[in-house]
Amino acid sequence: MKIAVIGTGYVGLVTGTCFAETGNQVVCVDVDQKKIAALRSGKTPIYEPGLDVLLARNIKEERISFTDDLTKAVEDALVIFLALPTPAGADGAADLKYVLQVAEQLGSLITTYKIIVNKSTVPVGTAEKVSAILSKRLSSSLFDVVSNPEFLREGVAVDDFLKPERVVIGTTSERATKIMADLYSPFVRQGNPIYFMDARSAEMTKYAANSFLAMKISFMNEIANLCERTGANVDWVRIGIGSDQRIGKRFLFPGIGYGGSCFPKDVLALNLTAQEHEYDFKLLQSVLAVNTLQKKRLVQKLSQYFDHNLQGRQFALWGLAFKPETDDIRDAPSVDIIGELLAAGATVKVYDPVATENVRQLFGDQLLYSESQYEALQDADALLILTEWSEFRNPDFEKIKRNLKAPVIFDGRNVYALEKMKEQGFHYESIGRSSIN
Ligand SMILES: NC(=O)C1=CN([C@@H]2O[C@H](COP(=O)(O)OP(=O)(O)OC[C@H]3O[C@@H](n4cnc5c(N)ncnc54)[C@H](O)[C@@H]3O)[C@@H](O)[C@H]2O)C=CC1
Ligand SMILES: O=C(O)[C@H]1O[C@H](OP(=O)(O)OP(=O)(O)OC[C@H]2O[C@@H](n3ccc(=O)[nH]c3=O)[C@H](O)[C@@H]2O)[C@H](O)[C@@H](O)[C@@H]1O
Numbered sequence: 462m463k464i465a466v467i468g469t470g471y472v473g474l475v476t477g478t479c480f481a482e483t484g485n486q487v488v489c490v491d492v493d494q495k496k497i498a499a500l501r502s503g504k505t506p507i508y509e510p511g512l513d514v515l516l517a518r519n520i521k522e523e524r525i526s527f528t529d530d531l532t533k534a535v536e537d538a539l540v541i542f543l544a545l546p547t548p549a550g551a552d553g554a555a556d557l558k559y560v561l562q563v564a565e566q567l568g569s570l571i572t573t574y575k576i577i578v579n580k581s582t583v584p585v586g587t588a589e590k591v592s593a594i595l596s597k598r599l600s601s602s603l604f605d606v607v608s609n610p611e612f613l614r615e616g617v618a619v620d621d622f623l624k625p626e627r628v629v630i631g632t633t634s635e636r637a638t639k640i641m642a643d644l645y646s647p648f649v650r651q652g653n654p655i656y657f658m659d660a661r662s663a664e665m666t667k668y669a670a671n672s673f674l675a676m677k678i679s680f681m682n683e684i685a686n687l688c689e690r691t692g693a694n695v696d697w698v699r700i701g702i703g704s705d706q707r708i709g710k711r712f713l714f715p716g717i718g719y720g721g722s723c724f725p726k727d728v729l730a731l732n733l734t735a736q737e738h739e740y741d742f743k744l745l746q747s748v749l750a751v752n753t754l755q756k757k758r759l760v761q762k763l764s765q766y767f768d769h770n771l772q773g774r775q776f777a778l779w780g781l782a783f784k785p786e787t788d789d790i791r792d793a794p795s796v797d798i799i800g801e802l803l804a805a806g807a808t809v810k811v812y813d814p815v816a817t818e819n820v821r822q823l824f825g826d827q828l829l830y831s832e833s834q835y836e837a838l839q840d841a842d843a844l845l846i847l848t849e850w851s852e853f854r855n856p857d858f859e860k861i862k863r864n865l866k867a868p869v870i871f872d873g874r875n876v877y878a879l880e881k882m883k884e885q886g887f888h889y890e891s892i893g894r895s896s897i898n
Contacts, residue, residue, distance in 0.1 A: 462540060462640075462643070463485070463537050463538045464477070464480050464485050464486065464487045464538055464539070464542065465489075465535045465541045465542070466480075466488070466489045466490070466541075467531070467534075467542065467544065467545060467563055468490075468491060468546070468559075468581075469489045469491040469496055469497070469544075470507075470544060471507055471509075471615060471618065471789075472544040472580055472613070473542070473544030473545075474489070474500070474506075474516075475509070475512065475619060475622050476542055476544055476611070476622065477489040477542075478516050478519060478619075479619065479623055479648075480644070481519040481522075481524040481525040482518075482519060483648070485524070486524060487519075487524060487525045487526075488525075488526050488527075488528060488534040489528070490527075490528055490530070490534040491527070491529060492529060497527045497528065501526075503516060507788070508787060508815045509616065509786075509787070510616065510619075510786060511619045511620070512619055531563075531570065532570055535570055535571070535575070536570075538575065539575060539576065540576045540578055540641075540644060541575055542579075542580050542609075543564075543577065543580060544580045544581060545559040545563060545581050546559050546581070547559070547582055547583055549725075549729055553729040553730065553733050554729075554730055554734075555583060555584050555733075557590070559581075560581055560583060560587065560591065561590065561591070564577070564590075565594055567595065568594055568597060568598040569598060571595070571599055571603055571604060574602070574636075575604050576604070576606075576607055576637050576640060576641070577595070577604060577605070578607045578608075578609045579607070582610060582611075582667050582668070582723065582727055582730075583664055584664065584668075585668075585734060586661065586664070587664060588607070588608045588631065588660035588661075588664065589606075589660070591606045592604075605632060607630060607632040607634075607637050608630070608663040609629065609630050609631070609663070610629055610631075610663055610667035611667075612625065612627075612629075612667075613625075615722075615789055616784065616785065616786030617786065622648070624648065624653065625648055625653055627653060627654050627655070628645050628648065628649060628654070628655040629667070630645075630656070631657075631658055631659055632660060633659055641655075642657075667727075668730065668731040671728065672727065672728050672748065674712050674724070675724045675727075675728050675748050676744065678712060678715075678716075678718075678752075679719075681714065681715045682718065682751055682755045682892075683751055684893065685715035685893025686893065689892075689894075689895060693895075695715055695875075695892070696893075696894060698893075699715075714874075715875070715892045715893045716755075716794075716873055716892055717759050717794040717847060717873035717892070718752045718753075718755035718756040718794050719752055720784075720791075720792045720794045721783040721784065721791060721792055721793070722791040725792040728749055729749065756794045757797075759798060759847075759871055759873045760801045760802065760805075762890050763776070763845070763871050766843075766890070771805035771806060771807040772805065772807070773806060774808070774842045774843075775807065775809075775810065775840050776807055776808070776844075776845055777810050777811075777812070777831075777838045777843070777844045777865070778798070778811045778812065778844075778845050778847055779813075779837065779844060779845070779846045779847065779848070779853050780795065780812075780813055780846060780849070780850055780853065780874075781795045781811055781813035781816040781819075781820045782795075782815065782816035782850075783795075784849075785849055787815075788815040789819070790819045790820055793816075794847065794873070795820070798845070798847060798873075799828065803824075803828075809827075809828050809829065810830070810831055811828055811830060811831065811837065812831040812837040813850075814852060834852065834856070835857070836864075838864035838865050840866065841865055842865075842866050843867070843870065844865060844869070844871070846870065846872040846873055846874055847873050847874070848874065849874040849876050853876055862885070862886070862887075868885070868886055868887045868888060869888045871890050871891075872889065872890070872892075873891075873892060874891075874892075875892055875893070875894065876891075879891075
């Protein structure tokens, strides 16, 4: 099948590459010419394990190509995916300008039947808005607009796309249903379902999924905070409740608040949708409030330890990405934490296996940067762990002690066992686990 993917960010690139991998002919379009030039030479602008190999293979086999020419890209395509940004606008609502602008452009380019598939996360009613724009210039027999929200996670995006737990497709058109079922058939062969529904339900499903997951995390963060006050250990509580299949083991890890390019903006956007419909979504507002507070927890603990005066202290930060296996720092808790430490007059030295360059672009020479995790510790009064990269899980504790000014660790991701830290002689504080020092 001939496919065009508009927008070669995280979602567009993975979507295009995975459809090429299953034998389709894919053209990816972006307005960012630097990105297009890099992608043509096989360089992925994002760090995503496995994507480079897949991309190189499909470029070589000439199943995927990249262009900034929208007209040429959509000419032969039967299916056009929109993988465009939908950032939070000034009021928190999803900004639809990219999606609606491209819809206007497509209205003047389409001459034969096409399916416009929206992969971006968009508020309920967007498919109808796109249809209305296309209808200004095109007869309804020339297009169908489909909502096909994407559920991939950064860091394991290729796997999530190739083996999805489910595919959600919002359309009531029989013609589009058949084509979409055909396109996705290689990915759902293992018995994972495709759910066809109306576009409004598909759009809402995406926000409900992200908001529910964010709620799970905020709930566990509050349980963790209460564990600290009551002397319970959240590790045990997590295991204790997670074995109930109605609750599930996953997404119960407390920490320094959820981050990333989607949960923060999507929870905000769903709350705005509720407000627009005069519905007071109390639970969502709490999810947002809890997350804002949780991002401050680690610095509060640190500040308390240093008698509420961080001025002139130096801290080493391990991990900057919003989660492991990505270089993405969009809405990462680390960005807030760095801001707070700098505002308190502290010196901050950072290390991350892949995200350092993105942080450098944001903070420039306000920070000290380290090439190695141990070098980052030199002259530091304490180590803060902000991302649970696997290389931090089993470090040389003697070397940590030698390099730090004092054996003090504030762990925002509960990476180490309390017993081990006591045995090693660290002052160790984590989330939801009473210190046993
Ligand atoms: N990043 C993720 O893990 C996931 C993101 N989503 C959703 O997918 C959508 C896209 O997200 P990302 O890929 O992260 O965005 P992104 O911001 O990384 O990439 C968007 C791309 O679109 C390009 N673009 C902007 N205007 C354009 C135009 N007029 N024509 C062609 N290209 C244009 C940009 O240059 C950029 O390369 C968002 O709605 C997001 O909420 C959904 C699931 C997962
Ligand atoms: O819409 C999206 O963009 C995507 O958002 C999330 O994926 P992603 O942002 O890549 O990352 P997650 O693995 O969900 O983690 C999000 C944040 O929650 C935090 N988290 C996650 C799990 C947990 O138990 N505790 C916790 O604090 C992570 O540290 C991270 O900051 C969803 O998991 C995807 O299904 C969705 O497609």
